Amino acid sequence: MKIAVCIKQVPTREWQPRLNDARTWIRDADASFEMNEPDAYALEEALRLKEKHGGEVVVCSAGPARVAQVIREALARGADRAIHVEDEGLASADAFVTSAALAGAMKDERFDLALTGLQSDDQGFAQVGVILAEALGLPHATIIMEVHVDSGALRVKRELEGGWFQWVAMPLPAVLTIQSGINQLRYATLKGIMAAKKKEIRKASPPPGVASKQKIVSLYVPEKGKKTQLIGGSAAEAAKELVRKLREEARVIQ
Amino acid sequence: MILVVAEQRDGRLNRTTWETIAAAQELAGLTSAPIAILVPGANVGSVASELAAARVKEVVTVEHAALEPYTPDGFTAALQDAVGQVGPSHVLLPHTYQTRDFAPKLAARLDRALVTDVTALKAVGGAPAFVRPMFQGKLTADVVPQGPTPHFVTFQIGAYRVDKALKGASPAPIRPLGVKVDATAIREKPEPPFQQAKQAVDLSQAERIVSVGRGIKEQANIEIAKKLAEALDAEIAASRPICDAGWLPMERQVGSSGQTVAPKLYLALGISGAIQHLVGMKGSNTVVAINKDADAPIFEIADYGIVGDLFEIVPAIIEAVKGQ
Numbered sequence: 001m002k003i004a005v006c007i008k009q010v011p012t013r014e015w016q017p018r019l020n021d022a023r024t025w026i027r028d029a030d031a032s033f034e035m036n037e038p039d040a041y042a043l044e045e046a047l048r049l050k051e052k053h054g055g056e057v058v059v060c061s062a063g064p065a066r067v068a069q070v071i072r073e074a075l076a077r078g079a080d081r082a083i084h085v086e087d088e089g090l091a092s093a094d095a096f097v098t099s100a101a102l103a104g105a106m107k108d109e110r111f112d113l114a115l116t117g118l119q120s121d122d123q124g125f126a127q128v129g130v131i132l133a134e135a136l137g138l139p140h141a142t143i144i145m146e147v148h149v150d151s152g153a154l155r156v157k158r159e160l161e162g163g164w165f166q167w168v169a170m171p172l173p174a175v176l177t178i179q180s181g182i183n184q185l186r187y188a189t190l191k192g193i194m195a196a197k198k199k200e201i202r203k204a205s206p207p208p209g210v211a212s213k214q215k216i217v218s219l220y221v222p223e224k225g226k227k228t229q230l231i232g233g234s235a236a237e238a239a240k241e242l243v244r245k246l247r248e249e250a251r252v253i254q
Numbered sequence: 255m256i257l258v259v260a261e262q263r264d265g266r267l268n269r270t271t272w273e274t275i276a277a278a279q280e281l282a283g284l285t286s287a288p289i290a291i292l293v294p295g296a297n298v299g300s301v302a303s304e305l306a307a308a309r310v311k312e313v314v315t316v317e318h319a320a321l322e323p324y325t326p327d328g329f330t331a332a333l334q335d336a337v338g339q340v341g342p343s344h345v346l347l348p349h350t351y352q353t354r355d356f357a358p359k360l361a362a363r364l365d366r367a368l369v370t371d372v373t374a375l376k377a378v379g380g381a382p383a384f385v386r387p388m389f390q391g392k393l394t395a396d397v398v399p400q401g402p403t404p405h406f407v408t409f410q411i412g413a414y415r416v417d418k419a420l421k422g423a424s425p426a427p428i429r430p431l432g433v434k435v436d437a438t439a440i441r442e443k444p445e446p447p448f449q450q451a452k453q454a455v456d457l458s459q460a461e462r463i464v465s466v467g468r469g470i471k472e473q474a475n476i477e478i479a480k481k482l483a484e485a486l487d488a489e490i491a492a493s494r495p496i497c498d499a500g501w502l503p504m505e506r507q508v509g510s511s512g513q514t515v516a517p518k519l520y521l522a523l524g525i526s527g528a529i530q531h532l533v534g535m536k537g538s539n540t541v542v543a544i545n546k547d548a549d550a551p552i553f554e555i556a557d558y559g560i561v562g563d564l565f566e567i568v569p570a571i572i573e574a575v576k577g578q
Binding site for chain 1: 326327350351354355356357358359361362363366367368369370371378383387388389390391392393394395396397398399400401441442443444445446447448449450462468486487494495497498499504505510511512513514518519526529539540542543549551553554556557558559560561562563566567570571573574575
């Protein structure tokens with residue numbers, strides 16, 4: 001089975017946001033980056049499917065040059081080769097532009113299955129996987145917690161809200177967006193890191209003339225909805241004061 | 255025309271539809287456009303009557319046997335046809351898992367903008383801008399959709415209140431709209447929804463909850479949180495990553511994919527406050543956040559906050575509670 005995994009590089013969880021001068025995007029140069037967590041689960045699922053059914057896993061990423069870091073990491077974890085759609089403008093691209101970039105590079109590969117995370121930890125559109133499916137003319141399912149492939153047919157467990165699930169069957173090829181926690185992640189071994197250096201990364205360019213469908217006119221630190229009383233002092237002092245407030249002010253504990 | 259796409263299953267309305275109606279009414283205040291509510295499904299008569307109570311121009315039913323159960327192919331075909339007939343400026347939907355499954359496909363097929371997970375509206379230079387979280391809630395963006403209309407917008411669950419939706423003096427007219435759906439072209443074959451395990455714990459009834467996030471660092475540390483829960487006579491709960499890791503059972507998960515809770519006290523330990531978690535607990539009466547990161551989004555909705563090391567603070571709270 002020929003499996004594509006679309007991964008994105010996003011700022012780390014520890015990153016403290018800093019804005020550009022126009023206050024329309026972050027200061028990329030100040031950020032540290034890592035693989036988008038749901039995409040890491042999609043990669044792991046692809047590797048497990050390959051171990052079970054054979055074939056190859058191809059990592060696809062649309063982003064600026066720095067994205068090579070997460071591509072190498074994916075190759076070190078066991079992906080066979082990669083496609084990097086490289087363009088500096090892709091760093092802040094909307095879901096349509098990103099999907100068009102991925103679809104353009106992926107369409108001639110004729111993948112049996114394409115996986116990606118359900119959303120990214122940066123812009124969080126939750127759109128790219130679904131738009132990609134439409135662009136490739138394939139069926140899709142979102143927020144997937146289990147994947148079964150059996151003689152050309154796909155059966156997946158889709159998460160619904162509030163603890164409900166649903167099985168959905170569909171023909172291959174198809175696109176799935178993967179939920180975090182679907183599996184246990186593996187980490188790269190030294191052998192994997194060495195092997196990754198020899199694996200192919202095919203460079204591609206995004207298709208011309210794809211216009212952005214949304215414009216960020218202002219980016220800012222959220223306004224606080226509630227007035228938070230911050231309690232300072234040593235751990236013991238803060239704890240004592242919190243307990244006093246919960247008893248006497250909020251009256252929510254005995 | 256502003257078009258609200260209602261969500262229903264087997265003739266039962268998803269209440270988040272009313273939140274989207276409230277958002278549509280606010281948008282109508284900016285653009286002066288009338289509102290129509292579109293109800294797709296196989297048998298939506300009673301849901302349409304329920305929604306006709308809203309202060310809107312009309313309720314449009316789109317009934318087709320191929321729309322129940324829900325499939326992305328079926329919904330995309332039906333709504334592509336219906337949106338084409340109605341010709342709205344905006345199409346508004348609740349940001350549910352179902353919307354997330356088909357709205358990007360529909361917007362892509364029509365080659366139109368889709369702004370997701372919106373929490374508020376603003377007017378920027380006379381045009382509506384849509385406010386949405388980015389970077390896990392660390393930043394907020396004002397977004398203006400580009401290109402020809404209709405523009406598709408999905409609203410975060412709980413961003414607008416159900417009781418803010420205005421009702422009309424008399425029921426709005428209900429109009430059926432015929433659409434073409436080729437049932438044989440639907441590729442997804444869904445099975446009936448099910449619950450994994452009977453939920454043994456009903457956190458929605460808990461008066462006090464101590465909830466644990468990534469900041470707890472390792473499984474062994476869950477014991478510290480359990481001791482605090484015991485001292486406060488509270489239930490223990492967690493954000494998704496903790497349950498994914500198996501450190502607490504899935505049934506203790508609070509958030510969009512877990513339980514929705516509204517206790518008197520919600521004490522968040524090492525929870526950064528990603529949107530998916532906040533939607534499950536922001537109805538709580540008093541929220542306490544303990545986190546080492548002063549910029550964590552959880553502090554935006556906390557009543558009381560302590561910035562610091564939870565491994566020092568939690569034992570101190572237990573001592574303070576016991577030493578009364």
